[in-house]
Structure formats: structure tokens, C-alpha cells
Amino acid sequence: MEFAIVPIAAEHIPGFRAVVDAVAREKKFLAFLEAPPLDETTKFVLNNIEQKNPQFVVLRHANVVGWCDVLRNAKRTVYSHCGTLGISLLPEFRGRGIGRQLMQATIDAAWGCGITRIELTVREHNANAIALYKSLGFEVEGLQRNAVRIEGQYQNVYAMALLKT
Numbered sequence: 001m002e003f004a005i006v007p008i009a010a011e012h013i014p015g016f017r018a019v020v021d022a023v024a025r026e027k028k029f030l031a032f033l034e035a036p037p038l039d040e041t042t043k044f045v046l047n048n049i050e051q052k053n054p055q056f057v058v059l060r061h062a063n064v065v066g067w068c069d070v071l072r073n074a075k076r077t078v079y080s081h082c083g084t085l086g087i088s089l090l091p092e093f094r095g096r097g098i099g100r101q102l103m104q105a106t107i108d109a110a111w112g113c114g115i116t117r118i119e120l121t122v123r124e125h126n127a128n129a130i131a132l133y134k135s136l137g138f139e140v141e142g143l144q145r146n147a148v149r150i151e152g153q154y155q156n157v158y159a160m161a162l163l164k165t
Contacts, residue, residue, distance in 0.1 A: 001060070003098060005105050008045055008055040008067070015064030016057060017041040023088040027150050029126065030088060054109035058089065058102055065090045068102045070110040070118055083115040095128070103136060107162065116164040123148060124156040138162045 008016060021035035035041060048055045048069060055069035066089035073079040085106065089099055110118055120138065122129050134140075138160040147157035 001096060001098075003065070003093075004059045005056050005102055006059060007109075008049065008057050008069075010042075010046065010049075012057050012059075012064050013042050013045050014038065016045060016067055019064055019067060019088060019090060022090060026091075029123070029129070030086075031121075031148075033150070052113055053083070054106050054113065054115075056102060056106050056109070058093065058098055060093070065093050066098065066102060068099075068106040070106055070115060072115065081115060082117045082119060083110055085110075085118050085120040099132060100136070103132070107136070111164050118162045120160050121147070121157045122160060124158060130158065130160075133160055133162075136162065 017035050017038055020030070020041070024030045024032050024034050027033055036044070045055070048071070051072065051074075053069060053071050056067065057064045058066035066087070068085065068087040070083035070085050073082045073084065085103070087099060087103060087106075089102070107118060118138075120133065121144070122133065124143070139162070140158050141161050142159045144157045144159060146154040148155040
């Protein structure tokens with residue numbers, strides 16, 4: 001399967017939002033249940049580009065089918081070396097090694113812009129993602145009990161991190 005992993009650009013914003021929305025509506029992986037409106041998504045992406053936050057998309061025939069970003073924790077100086085990783089792929093593109101390549105490109109870019117700690121959270125039931133993250137060097141740092149509630153059901157979340165060596 002041919003695809004390209006490229007830094008996000010303004011023309012990718014509608015496709016990025018569509019992927020965020022599709023994956024959010026699965027209610028299994030993301031921290032929200034639907035994508036923000038297009039104007040908020042546009043501000044978010046343009047800010048990431050301006051701030052040079054690593055953010056990549058996966059293109060298949062010029063269509064966005066996945067994304068990954070590392071957002072700097074710039075609100076407090078003592079955490080400015082840290083970034084939070086987010087990733088998602090449309091269901092039909094999972095399990096093909098695309099996520100690994102996408103994450104590696106994003107991680108490499110994060111190291112290149114001075115981030116030395118990358119954090120993420122993952123729901124306890126998401127065994128495939130946990131295995132991927134561990135294979136890339138992320139380590140579990142803790143379990144957050146009942147951290148997510150969707151439709152009255154609680155889920156535990158692992159906090160994981162990767163340190164630049």
C-alpha cells in the first residue's frame with residue numbers, strides 16, 4: 001500500500017479534522033467524542049505550524065488517513081522540555097505498520113526541536129497501541145484509575161513516556 005507521511009500543511013486541515021472526527025466517534029481511543037469545529041481545528045493546526053510543534057499526516061492518494069503530533073508543554077517553563085503525543089489512523093489503515101512509521105517520524109522531529117520527554121496516555125484495553133508504544137521505547141509510568149468516563153462507563157488509562165537518550 002502506497003502512502004506518504006508529510007508535515008501537516010494548511011491544505012490538510014479539513015482532512016485532518018475528518019480523521020479526528022471519525023476516530024473520536026469510535027469512542028475507543030481519543031480524549032474527545034467528536035472533532036472540534038473546523039474554525040477551532042484550523043486555529044489549532046496553524047498554531048502548531050507557527051510554534052513548530054511536530055505534526056504529521058498520512059496521505060493516501062492525497063487524502064488524509066491519519067495523523068500524529070507532539071504538542072509542547074509550554075505553559076510552565078519547568079515542563080518546556082516535554083511534549084504530549086497524539087495519534088490516530090482510520091480503521092482500514094491500522095495494523096499495517098503505518099502507525100509505527102508515523103510515530104517514528106514524529107518522535108524524530110520532536111527530538112530535533114529540543115523536546116527530550118514525550119508523554120502519552122492510552123486506555124488500558126488498547127493492547128495493540130500499548131504494544132506499539134512499548135516497541136518504540138515508551139514505558140508505563142502509572143495507571144490512572146477511572147480516568148475516562150464514556151456513557152457512564154469508566155476506563156483506566158496508562159500514563160507512558162519516552163525519554164531521549
